[in-house]
Amino acid sequence: MTIRLSNRDARRIFLAKQGLSAAPHRALGKDGLLQLIHEIGFVQVDSIATVERAHHQILFSRNQTYRREHLAELLEKDGELFEHWTHDASIIPSTFFVYWKHRFKWESETLRERWRKWRGDGFDASCDETYERIAANGAVMSRDLKEEGHQSGGWWNWHPSKTALEVLWRQGKLAIARRENFQKVYDLTERVIPVRHYEGEVAHEEFIDWACRSALERLGFATHGEIAAFWDLVSPDEAKGWVAAHRDELCDIVIESANGGKPRPSYAFAHFPDGLGDIPEPPGRIRVLSPFDPLLRDRNRAERLFDFFYRIEVFVPEPKREYGYYVFPLLEGDRLIGRIDMKADRRGGSLDVRRLWLERGVRASSGRMEKLMAELDRVARFAGVEKVKLLESWNAALS
Numbered sequence: 001m002t003i004r005l006s007n008r009d010a011r012r013i014f015l016a017k018q019g020l021s022a023a024p025h026r027a028l029g030k031d032g033l034l035q036l037i038h039e040i041g042f043v044q045v046d047s048i049a050t051v052e053r054a055h056h057q058i059l060f061s062r063n064q065t066y067r068r069e070h071l072a073e074l075l076e077k078d079g080e081l082f083e084h085w086t087h088d089a090s091i092i093p094s095t096f097f098v099y100w101k102h103r104f105k106w107e108s109e110t111l112r113e114r115w116r117k118w119r120g121d122g123f124d125a126s127c128d129e130t131y132e133r134i135a136a137n138g139a140v141m142s143r144d145l146k147e148e149g150h151q152s153g154g155w156w157n158w159h160p161s162k163t164a165l166e167v168l169w170r171q172g173k174l175a176i177a178r179r180e181n182f183q184k185v186y187d188l189t190e191r192v193i194p195v196r197h198y199e200g201e202v203a204h205e206e207f208i209d210w211a212c213r214s215a216l217e218r219l220g221f222a223t224h225g226e227i228a229a230f231w232d233l234v235s236p237d238e239a240k241g242w243v244a245a246h247r248d249e250l251c252d253i254v255i256e257s258a259n260g261g262k263p264r265p266s267y268a269f270a271h272f273p274d275g276l277g278d279i280p281e282p283p284g285r286i287r288v289l290s291p292f293d294p295l296l297r298d299r300n301r302a303e304r305l306f307d308f309f310y311r312i313e314v315f316v317p318e319p320k321r322e323y324g325y326y327v328f329p330l331l332e333g334d335r336l337i338g339r340i341d342m343k344a345d346r347r348g349g350s351l352d353v354r355r356l357w358l359e360r361g362v363r364a365s366s367g368r369m370e371k372l373m374a375e376l377d378r379v380a381r382f383a384g385v386e387k388v389k390l391l392e393s394w395n396a397a398l399s
Helices: 007-017 029-040 054-062 068-077 094-119 123-137 142-147 162-170 204-219 224-231 236-245 272-278 299-306 366-383
Strands: 003-005 081-085 089-093 174-180 183-188 250-255 264-269 286-288 327-332 335-345 350-358 387-390
Touching: 003 007, 007 204, 007 299, 029 054, 029 068, 029 089, 054 068, 054 286, 054 366, 068 081, 068 174, 081 094, 081 174, 089 094, 094 162, 094 204, 123 162, 123 183, 142 162, 142 183, 162 174, 162 183, 204 224, 204 236, 204 264, 224 236, 224 264, 286 366, 299 335, 327 366, 335 366, 350 366, 366 387
Parallel strands: 003 250, 350 387
Antiparallel strands: 081 089, 174 183, 250 264, 286 327, 327 335, 335 350
């Protein structure tokens, strides 16, 4: 039997799976933070700090009691989190490290060969030399090797040492021990990842099962392509094969689209219907999301569920931008209601709001605008500035 899921229920389920339905003011603490990241799966890392770096904002949008120092301790002191690649650079629970060994193997077999073809003779020797240097002398940043004039066969004259460090990191031979001014500090992986997480192996079949099963758990419902894309650890064909092999554990569902599009056939675990009544209503407050929020990672899925078309325009030439360089989505309850262009002026002590766009059918009522201003005040405090400054252009789209 195929279950038909309303768009509203689908939104509520996905918001709950992504940690956006719990009370955002509840006490979190360090243990709660680790649990939150485990439940979400990963938190993307990005260097842009227009208001705050992506990983901090992703976590703050889910819980306003989030503390940056707790994340730093979990990453750099406790070893309960590590940085590596999903669809992009991300913070990942270290309990998943054993599964990432399969990614390291794939990277070793494919990535290094591509770099070798690009960089030519001397690349392998340079990677080996870099690894040996860190093994003997300890953690480094790419600038340390550059400052030392670290060269090998002319390769270092072609490209900074970051290339070898990146390849060794992607292969799992190096890990990010910490960051200094957001610059990666690399060390041998076995020195960074605690033994309890570093040791152990899982067979390829078990790895595939975990990657697909854990993705579907965090998505709630998905196609085989969405399952594969969640971690970016397995191929769509591997996810399709997993679905076929586990049909007795899965049920067929059809998801209503928010934009009137064709309902989307998907899969969920067989017990899926039993928990629908327990899905909480998300808080009614407005929250500012990071452009890299996992709720929006799959832009097409977000558009189907929320009727919200979003593309980051960082790399779009300014004259061709529809909105702005780094525009933040706005979530109210279970709806994405608009986007806002703002920047933290830390020298001036203000959160400068340049422009607000609300989606069609969303009114700028007094109650909604009060909720928005309350959220902007919270974001300003989190960003370390004293006030919210509304620039003259900020409500031009509402006029």
